[in-house]
Protein backbone atom coordinates (compact mmCIF):
# COMPACT_ATOMS: atom_id res chain seq x y z
CA UNK A 654 0.00 0.00 0.00
CA UNK A 655 1.16 3.55 -0.73
CA UNK A 656 2.74 5.47 2.13
CA UNK A 657 0.39 7.75 4.08
CA UNK A 658 0.54 11.39 2.99
CA UNK A 659 1.33 13.88 5.76
CA UNK A 660 -0.94 16.91 5.40
CA UNK A 661 1.14 19.94 6.34
CA UNK A 662 -1.12 22.31 8.28
CA UNK A 663 1.55 24.98 8.60
CA UNK A 664 1.91 25.24 4.81
CA UNK A 665 -1.87 25.47 4.35
CA UNK A 666 -2.13 28.07 7.10
CA UNK A 667 0.62 30.09 5.38
CA UNK A 668 -1.29 29.95 2.08
CA UNK A 669 -4.52 31.09 3.78
CA UNK A 670 -2.70 33.94 5.50
CA UNK A 671 -1.26 35.02 2.17
CA UNK A 672 -4.79 35.10 0.73
CA UNK A 673 -5.98 37.10 3.73
CA UNK A 674 -3.12 39.59 3.38
CA UNK A 675 -4.13 40.05 -0.28
CA UNK A 676 -7.75 40.72 0.70
CA UNK A 677 -6.64 43.17 3.38
CA UNK A 678 -4.64 45.05 0.76
CA UNK A 679 -7.61 45.18 -1.59
CA UNK A 680 -9.85 46.47 1.20
CA UNK A 681 -7.25 49.09 2.14
CA UNK A 682 -7.64 50.51 -1.37
CA UNK A 683 -11.31 51.12 -0.45
CA UNK A 684 -10.32 52.73 2.86
CA UNK A 685 -11.34 49.68 4.93
CA UNK A 686 -9.08 48.08 7.54
CA UNK A 687 -10.60 44.96 9.14
CA UNK A 688 -9.97 44.90 12.88
CA UNK A 689 -10.04 42.28 15.61
CA UNK A 690 -10.62 43.00 19.29
CA UNK A 691 -9.30 40.27 21.57
CA UNK A 692 -10.43 40.11 25.17
CA UNK A 693 -8.07 38.30 27.52
CA UNK A 694 -9.25 38.07 31.11
CA UNK A 695 -6.74 37.62 33.94
CA UNK A 696 -3.52 35.67 33.60
CA UNK A 697 -4.01 32.17 32.16
CA UNK A 698 -0.58 31.36 30.65
CA UNK A 699 -1.89 29.21 27.75
CA UNK A 700 -4.53 31.85 26.90
CA UNK A 701 -1.90 34.60 26.97
CA UNK A 702 0.22 32.68 24.45
CA UNK A 703 -2.78 32.05 22.15
CA UNK A 704 -4.06 35.62 22.27
CA UNK A 705 -0.66 37.21 21.75
CA UNK A 706 -0.06 35.04 18.71
CA UNK A 707 -3.49 36.03 17.35
CA UNK A 708 -2.68 39.72 17.82
CA UNK A 709 0.76 39.24 16.26
CA UNK A 710 -0.78 37.53 13.24
CA UNK A 711 -3.19 40.46 12.79
CA UNK A 712 -0.21 42.80 12.70
CA UNK A 713 1.65 40.59 10.20
CA UNK A 714 -1.32 40.53 7.82
CA UNK A 715 -2.21 44.21 8.09
CA UNK A 716 -5.38 43.82 10.14
CA UNK A 717 -6.10 46.20 13.00
CA UNK A 718 -6.00 44.69 16.47
CA UNK A 719 -6.88 45.76 19.96
CA UNK A 720 -6.04 43.69 23.03
CA UNK A 721 -8.28 44.26 26.05
CA UNK A 722 -7.15 42.75 29.35
CA UNK A 723 -9.73 42.99 32.14
CA UNK A 724 -8.56 41.65 35.52
CA UNK A 725 -9.42 38.12 36.73
CA UNK A 726 -11.87 39.73 39.20
CA UNK A 727 -14.03 41.23 36.40
CA UNK A 728 -17.80 40.73 36.77
CA UNK A 729 -20.28 39.51 34.16
CA UNK A 730 -21.86 42.99 34.09
CA UNK A 731 -18.50 44.65 33.44
CA UNK A 732 -17.74 42.16 30.66
CA UNK A 733 -21.20 42.75 29.13
CA UNK A 734 -20.49 46.49 29.12
CA UNK A 735 -17.15 45.89 27.40
CA UNK A 736 -18.76 43.68 24.75
CA UNK A 737 -21.47 46.31 24.17
CA UNK A 738 -18.76 48.92 23.61
CA UNK A 739 -16.94 46.64 21.12
CA UNK A 740 -20.21 45.84 19.35
CA UNK A 741 -20.63 49.57 18.76
CA UNK A 742 -17.11 50.32 17.57
CA UNK A 743 -16.81 50.78 13.81
CA UNK A 744 -13.10 49.85 13.75
CA UNK A 745 -13.90 46.43 15.28
CA UNK A 746 -15.06 43.74 12.83
CA UNK A 747 -14.33 40.72 14.98
CA UNK A 748 -14.64 40.17 18.72
CA UNK A 749 -12.77 37.31 20.30
CA UNK A 750 -13.32 36.41 23.93
CA UNK A 751 -10.57 34.02 24.91
CA UNK A 752 -11.84 31.03 26.89
CA UNK A 753 -11.75 29.85 29.62
CA UNK A 754 -13.28 32.70 31.62
CA UNK A 755 -13.11 32.97 35.42
CA UNK A 756 -15.94 31.11 37.17
CA UNK A 757 -17.82 34.26 38.26
CA UNK A 758 -18.28 35.33 34.62
CA UNK A 759 -21.31 33.87 32.85
CA UNK A 760 -19.62 32.74 29.62
CA UNK A 761 -22.87 31.78 27.89
CA UNK A 762 -24.49 35.20 28.47
CA UNK A 763 -21.34 36.86 27.26
CA UNK A 764 -20.94 34.88 24.06
CA UNK A 765 -24.58 35.57 23.25
CA UNK A 766 -24.02 39.28 23.83
CA UNK A 767 -21.42 39.48 21.02
CA UNK A 768 -23.05 40.93 17.90
CA UNK A 769 -23.49 37.91 15.56
CA UNK A 770 -21.90 39.86 12.69
CA UNK A 771 -18.73 40.30 14.81
CA UNK A 772 -18.71 36.77 16.21
CA UNK A 773 -15.51 35.57 14.50
CA UNK A 774 -15.37 32.44 16.67
CA UNK A 775 -18.73 31.38 15.24
CA UNK A 776 -20.11 30.44 18.67
CA UNK A 777 -23.21 32.67 18.72
CA UNK A 778 -26.50 30.75 18.31
CA UNK A 779 -27.39 32.99 15.36
CA UNK A 780 -24.26 31.87 13.50
CA UNK A 781 -24.83 28.25 14.54
CA UNK A 782 -28.36 28.50 13.12
CA UNK A 783 -27.23 30.22 9.94
CA UNK A 784 -24.62 27.53 9.37
CA UNK A 785 -27.23 24.81 9.88
CA UNK A 786 -29.59 26.41 7.40
CA UNK A 787 -26.96 27.16 4.76
CA UNK A 788 -27.07 30.96 5.14
CA UNK A 789 -23.98 33.17 5.09
CA UNK A 790 -22.42 32.72 8.51
CA UNK A 791 -19.20 32.93 10.46
CA UNK A 792 -18.13 29.31 11.01
CA UNK A 793 -16.02 28.19 13.99
CA UNK A 794 -12.33 28.41 13.10
CA UNK A 795 -11.02 24.90 13.80
CA UNK A 796 -13.81 23.07 11.90
CA UNK A 797 -13.55 25.56 9.04
CA UNK A 798 -9.82 24.77 8.97
CA UNK A 799 -10.58 21.07 8.48
CA UNK A 800 -12.52 21.84 5.31
CA UNK A 801 -9.64 24.00 4.06
CA UNK A 802 -7.18 21.15 4.65
CA UNK A 803 -9.34 18.79 2.59
CA UNK A 804 -10.02 21.26 -0.21
CA UNK A 805 -6.50 22.60 -0.53
CA UNK A 806 -5.19 19.03 -0.76
CA UNK A 807 -7.81 18.16 -3.39
CA UNK A 808 -9.28 15.44 -1.16
CA UNK A 809 -12.85 14.79 -2.30
CA UNK A 810 -15.62 15.38 0.27
CA UNK A 811 -18.88 15.02 -1.67
CA UNK A 812 -20.32 11.52 -1.40
CA UNK A 813 -17.63 10.38 1.03
CA UNK A 814 -18.43 8.76 4.37
CA UNK A 815 -17.26 11.17 7.05
CA UNK A 816 -17.18 10.07 10.67
CA UNK A 817 -16.68 12.75 13.32
CA UNK A 818 -15.72 11.46 16.76
CA UNK A 819 -16.71 14.15 19.27
CA UNK A 820 -19.82 16.33 19.45
CA UNK A 821 -18.64 19.50 21.18
CA UNK A 822 -20.18 22.81 20.13
CA UNK A 823 -16.70 24.10 19.31
CA UNK A 824 -15.34 21.28 17.15
CA UNK A 825 -17.37 18.09 16.61
CA UNK A 826 -20.84 19.44 15.81
CA UNK A 827 -19.75 22.30 13.52
CA UNK A 828 -17.25 20.00 11.77
CA UNK A 829 -20.12 17.61 11.02
CA UNK A 830 -22.34 20.44 9.73
CA UNK A 831 -19.58 21.77 7.47
CA UNK A 832 -18.85 18.29 6.07
CA UNK A 833 -22.57 17.82 5.44
CA UNK A 834 -22.70 21.17 3.66
CA UNK A 835 -19.95 19.81 1.39
CA UNK A 836 -22.19 16.79 0.67
CA UNK A 837 -20.39 14.16 2.74
CA UNK A 838 -22.48 11.45 4.37
CA UNK A 839 -21.85 12.25 8.00
CA UNK A 840 -21.93 10.19 11.19
CA UNK A 841 -21.34 11.86 14.55
CA UNK A 842 -19.92 9.71 17.36
CA UNK A 843 -19.56 10.36 21.09
CA UNK A 844 -18.93 8.59 24.37
CA UNK A 845 -22.18 6.59 24.12
CA UNK A 846 -21.60 5.34 20.56
CA UNK A 847 -21.87 1.58 20.27
CA UNK A 848 -18.91 -0.20 18.65
CA UNK A 849 -16.94 2.94 17.84
CA UNK A 850 -14.16 0.99 16.03
CA UNK A 851 -16.65 -0.45 13.55
CA UNK A 852 -18.22 2.95 12.87
CA UNK A 853 -14.80 4.54 12.39
CA UNK A 854 -13.74 1.78 10.00
CA UNK A 855 -16.55 2.91 7.69
CA UNK A 856 -15.01 6.36 7.34
CA UNK A 857 -13.40 7.70 4.20
CA UNK A 858 -12.76 10.87 6.22
CA UNK A 859 -12.24 10.38 9.95
CA UNK A 860 -12.21 13.40 12.25
CA UNK A 861 -10.96 12.79 15.79
CA UNK A 862 -11.96 15.53 18.27
CA UNK A 863 -12.09 13.64 21.53
CA UNK A 864 -9.43 14.98 23.88
CA UNK A 865 -7.89 11.57 24.67
CA UNK A 866 -4.29 10.84 23.70
CA UNK A 867 -3.92 8.28 20.93
CA UNK A 868 -7.48 7.02 21.38
CA UNK A 869 -8.08 6.18 17.72
CA UNK A 870 -6.01 3.07 17.05
CA UNK A 871 -4.88 1.49 13.78
CA UNK A 872 -7.70 -1.08 13.80
CA UNK A 873 -10.23 1.80 13.72
CA UNK A 874 -8.94 3.26 10.46
CA UNK A 875 -9.93 2.02 7.02
CA UNK A 876 -6.75 1.58 4.96
CA UNK A 877 -6.34 4.65 2.76
CA UNK A 878 -8.79 6.85 4.70
CA UNK A 879 -8.08 10.53 5.39
CA UNK A 880 -7.54 11.11 9.11
CA UNK A 881 -7.92 14.60 10.55
CA UNK A 882 -6.58 14.64 14.09
CA UNK A 883 -7.89 17.65 16.01
CA UNK A 884 -6.76 16.49 19.46
CA UNK A 885 -4.06 18.31 21.36
CA UNK A 886 -2.86 16.36 24.39
CA UNK A 887 0.37 16.83 26.31
CA UNK A 888 2.39 13.81 27.46
CA UNK A 889 4.70 14.54 30.37
CA UNK A 890 5.95 11.18 31.68
CA UNK A 891 8.41 8.83 30.01
CA UNK A 892 5.99 5.97 30.62
CA UNK A 893 3.25 7.77 28.64
CA UNK A 894 5.77 8.73 25.98
CA UNK A 895 6.89 5.11 25.56
CA UNK A 896 3.31 3.93 25.23
CA UNK A 897 2.93 5.90 22.03
CA UNK A 898 6.36 6.70 20.68
CA UNK A 899 8.61 3.83 21.77
CA UNK A 900 11.64 3.66 19.45
CA UNK A 901 11.08 7.13 17.96
CA UNK A 902 14.54 8.47 18.85
CA UNK A 903 14.13 11.93 17.28
CA UNK A 904 10.91 12.54 19.19
CA UNK A 905 12.46 11.17 22.38
CA UNK A 906 15.34 13.65 22.14
CA UNK A 907 12.83 16.50 21.87
CA UNK A 908 10.75 15.05 24.71
CA UNK A 909 13.80 14.85 26.98
CA UNK A 910 14.84 18.39 26.10
CA UNK A 911 11.39 19.92 26.68
CA UNK A 912 9.99 17.58 29.32
CA UNK A 913 6.81 17.01 27.31
CA UNK A 914 5.47 16.28 23.85
CA UNK A 915 2.14 16.78 22.12
CA UNK A 916 0.05 13.94 20.80
CA UNK A 917 -3.29 13.97 19.02
CA UNK A 918 -6.36 11.83 19.58
CA UNK A 919 -5.05 9.39 16.98
CA UNK A 920 -2.40 6.80 17.79
CA UNK A 921 0.75 7.32 15.68
CA UNK A 922 0.46 3.74 14.39
CA UNK A 923 -2.99 4.61 12.97
CA UNK A 924 -1.54 7.34 10.76
CA UNK A 925 0.42 4.65 8.94
CA UNK A 926 -2.79 2.87 7.92
CA UNK A 927 -4.35 6.06 6.53
CA UNK A 928 -4.00 7.45 3.02
CA UNK A 929 -3.43 10.96 4.38
CA UNK A 930 -3.33 12.41 7.88
CA UNK A 931 -2.75 15.60 9.81
CA UNK A 932 0.14 15.26 12.28
CA UNK A 933 0.19 16.67 15.82
CA UNK A 934 1.72 19.16 16.15
CA UNK A 935 1.68 20.87 12.76
CA UNK A 936 -1.60 19.60 11.35
CA UNK A 937 -4.95 21.11 12.34
CA UNK A 938 -3.51 23.44 15.01
CA UNK A 939 -1.95 26.09 12.72
CA UNK A 940 -5.23 26.43 10.80
CA UNK A 941 -7.17 27.83 13.73
CA UNK A 942 -5.45 31.24 13.80
CA UNK A 943 -5.37 31.44 10.00
CA UNK A 944 -9.14 30.86 9.90
CA UNK A 945 -9.66 33.47 12.62
CA UNK A 946 -7.94 35.99 10.36
CA UNK A 947 -10.01 34.84 7.37
CA UNK A 948 -13.19 35.15 9.48
CA UNK A 949 -12.29 38.70 10.55
CA UNK A 950 -11.91 39.79 6.93
CA UNK A 951 -15.13 37.94 6.04
CA UNK A 952 -16.93 39.68 8.91
CA UNK A 953 -15.64 43.06 7.70
CA UNK A 954 -16.99 42.34 4.21
CA UNK A 955 -20.31 40.85 5.35
CA UNK A 956 -20.97 43.83 7.63
CA UNK A 957 -20.44 46.23 4.74
CA UNK A 958 -22.47 44.20 2.27
CA UNK A 959 -19.37 43.36 0.21
CA UNK A 960 -20.04 39.61 0.06
Ligand code: NDP
Pocket residue numbers: 795818819820821822823824825842843844845846849862863864865883884885886918937938941
Ligand atom coordinates in the same frame (compact mmCIF):
# COMPACT_ATOMS: atom_id res chain seq x y z
P1 NDP B 1 -14.75 18.23 24.46
O1 NDP B 1 -14.21 17.62 25.70
O2 NDP B 1 -15.67 19.40 24.55
O3 NDP B 1 -15.52 17.10 23.63
C1 NDP B 1 -15.00 15.81 23.50
C2 NDP B 1 -15.96 14.93 22.75
O4 NDP B 1 -15.38 13.64 22.65
C3 NDP B 1 -17.32 14.77 23.45
O5 NDP B 1 -18.35 14.89 22.50
C4 NDP B 1 -17.26 13.35 24.02
O6 NDP B 1 -18.48 12.66 24.02
C5 NDP B 1 -16.33 12.67 23.03
N1 NDP B 1 -15.69 11.53 23.68
C6 NDP B 1 -15.01 11.51 24.85
N2 NDP B 1 -14.59 10.26 25.13
C7 NDP B 1 -15.02 9.48 24.11
C8 NDP B 1 -14.92 8.10 23.84
N3 NDP B 1 -14.30 7.27 24.67
N4 NDP B 1 -15.47 7.63 22.71
C9 NDP B 1 -16.12 8.46 21.86
N5 NDP B 1 -16.25 9.78 22.07
C10 NDP B 1 -15.71 10.28 23.19
O7 NDP B 1 -13.48 18.57 23.57
P2 NDP B 1 -13.31 19.60 22.32
O8 NDP B 1 -14.24 19.23 21.24
O9 NDP B 1 -13.28 20.99 22.82
O10 NDP B 1 -11.81 19.25 21.90
C11 NDP B 1 -11.45 17.97 21.42
C12 NDP B 1 -9.95 17.91 21.23
O11 NDP B 1 -9.57 18.86 20.25
C13 NDP B 1 -9.13 18.27 22.47
O12 NDP B 1 -7.96 17.48 22.48
C14 NDP B 1 -8.78 19.72 22.26
O13 NDP B 1 -7.57 20.07 22.92
C15 NDP B 1 -8.59 19.75 20.77
N6 NDP B 1 -8.81 21.07 20.16
C16 NDP B 1 -7.92 21.46 19.23
C17 NDP B 1 -8.06 22.66 18.57
C18 NDP B 1 -7.06 23.04 17.54
O14 NDP B 1 -6.89 24.20 17.26
N7 NDP B 1 -6.40 22.08 16.90
C19 NDP B 1 -9.14 23.58 18.90
C20 NDP B 1 -10.10 23.04 19.84
C21 NDP B 1 -9.91 21.83 20.45
P3 NDP B 1 -19.74 13.11 24.97
O15 NDP B 1 -20.33 14.30 24.30
O16 NDP B 1 -20.63 11.91 24.92
O17 NDP B 1 -19.15 13.39 26.31
